[in-house]
Amino acid sequence: MTVHPSVLEAIGNTPLIKLKGASEATGSTILGKAEFLNPGQSVKDRAALYIIRDAEKQGLLRPGGVIVEGTAGNTGIGLTLVAKALGYRTVIVIPETQSQEKKDALKLLGAELVEVPAVPYKNPNNYVKVSGRLAEQLAKTEPNGAIWANQFDNVANRQAHIETTAKEIWDDTNGKVDGFICSVGSGGTLAGVAMGLHAFNKDIKIGIADPEGAALYEFYKNGELKSSGSSITEGIGQGRITASTSSNMRACASAAPRPSTSPARFVSPGISVPDIRS
Amino acid sequence: MTILCDYGNRYQSKLFNPDFLKSKGLPLPAYLAKRTEIAVPYETTA
Numbered sequence: 454m455t456v457h458p459s460v461l462e463a464i465g466n467t468p469l470i471k472l473k474g475a476s477e478a479t480g481s482t483i484l485g486k487a488e489f490l491n492p493g494q495s496v497k498d499r500a501a502l503y504i505i506r507d508a509e510k511q512g513l514l515r516p517g518g519v520i521v522e523g524t525a526g527n528t529g530i531g532l533t534l535v536a537k538a539l540g541y542r543t544v545i546v547i548p549e550t551q552s553q554e555k556k557d558a559l560k561l562l563g564a565e566l567v568e569v570p571a572v573p574y575k576n577p578n579n580y581v582k583v584s585g586r587l588a589e590q591l592a593k594t595e596p597n598g599a600i601w602a603n604q605f606d607n608v609a610n611r612q613a614h615i616e617t618t619a620k621e622i623w624d625d626t627n628g629k630v631d632g633f634i635c636s637v638g639s640g641g642t643l644a645g646v647a648m649g650l651h652a653f654n655k656d657i658k659i660g661i662a663d664p665e666g667a668a669l670y671e672f673y674k675n676g677e678l679k680s681s682g683s684s685i686t687e688g689i690g691q692g693r694i695t696a697s698t699s700s701n702m703r704a705c706a707s708a709a710p711r712p713s714t715s716p717a718r719f720v721s722p723g724i725s726v727p728d729i730r731s
Numbered sequence: 732m733t734i735l736c737d738y739g740n741r742y743q744s745k746l747f748n749p750d751f752l753k754s755k756g757l758p759l760p761a762y763l764a765k766r767t768e769i770a771v772p773y774e775t776t777a
Contacts, residue, residue: 494738544769558740561747565767577774586772 460538464491464498465617469625481631486622493527493534496618500604500641501531503613505539508600516540518597523584525551526688528604533562544591546584581605606696610641611648618642619649628653634660636689637669664689 457463467487475483488496508514520536521544522529529545536543545564547556548571559566567587569580576582588601604610622630633650637643647659663670666682669691678693745751749763 544767546771554743557743557747560763561740561743563762565765565769567767567769567771569771569773576776578776583771583773586774587769590772591769 460492461502461535464493464502464535466621467491469622484626486618491531493531495527495531496642497527497531497604498534499531499613499617500610500639501528501535501602503609503616504602504604504607505532505535505541507607507609507612508598513598513600514541515597517542519544519591519595519599520602521546521584521588521591521599522602522604523547523579523581524602524604525580526555528602529559529564530562532602533559533564537563544587546580546587548580604639604641608696610639611645614642614645615649615652619646619652622646623650623653630657632658632660634662636662636664636686637691638688640691640695667691668693 467490469484470487472483472485491498493501505514505520508520514520517540519542520532522532523546524532525547529543529547533543533545543564544567545559546567546569547559549568550571551568556566556568567583569578569583572579574581585601585603588599591599622633630650633643633646635643635646643659643661650657650659661669661673664686666680667689668678668680671677671679672694739747747763749759752759752763
């Protein structure tokens with residue numbers, strides 16, 4: 454019998470589900486890790502838990518403190534879920550163009566929403582940049598501390614996957630996993646799982662499923678961060694090397710199977726931020 | 732002991748919708764009514 458002392462212990466240990474169609478089509482066993490079964494219904498619960506625990510360890514947060522993030526989706530939900538369970542508040546900065554469903558979901562969990570005009574990443578008033586400045590501003594006034602979660606460049610995000618996701622995959626496949634592939638937004642999942650799995654077996658192949666025309670696809674294929682076209686995907690299709698991916702760059706590059714067939718076929722429904730960063 | 736049946740989010744347009752609650756004369760939870768008072772640190776752009 455298992456009784457979790459809080460909702461936080463229900464994060465992770467998600468099952469692997471065999472994808473029947475993909476397995477039959479390839480003649481290989483293709484498994485999907487059911488991250489939607491996390492309490493916040495996405496993979497981002499893991500990053501949220503590690504980011505907040507890391508800030509606590511650094512002494513940046515005390516009960517009643519504030520976590521700020523610029524996010525339009527799952528990261529905000531994960532952070533708010535974890536924050537509320539631990540007695541913190543979240544201030545989530547989102548572009549006002551986001552769907553009502555996302556705004557409602559965040560509000561229902563108890564996040565404080567700050568809606569800002571949707572402008573490109575290079576604009577200082579882009580929601581991610583506003584969230585960084587807002588965190589700095591609140592850190593000066595909040596008696597219990599305020600942090601910027603900064604999922605794109607906070608390596609606690611990646612650490613969650615090194616310590617939990619990768620280990621679970623290794624254990625649940627009895628070490629038989631041959632390869633791992635996912636899309637990249639912050640890069641935390643891909644880099645973390647890659648690093649974690651490589652600690653068990655450095656021959657495990659790692660791939661990136663990037664929308665065609667996205668910068669990382671170009672980077673690993675042709676060595677240049679170059680993007681073209683537009684995209685309807687949300688939260689994937691990163692245009693830069695984030696801190697999550699940077700130190701693992703070489704390992705990923707050498708391990709990544711050169712995507713000869715169009716990776717555009719891998720369109721992930723996972724949502725974290727809208728694709729307005731360029 | 733009790734049952735946590737579902738996420739509740741499939742009742743968003745009703746039980747968690749301020750307009751619906753008002754139309755039924757039901758009280759509005761503070762967290763649904765609250766609007767942020769945080770000043771947004773915008774920067775002037777050219």
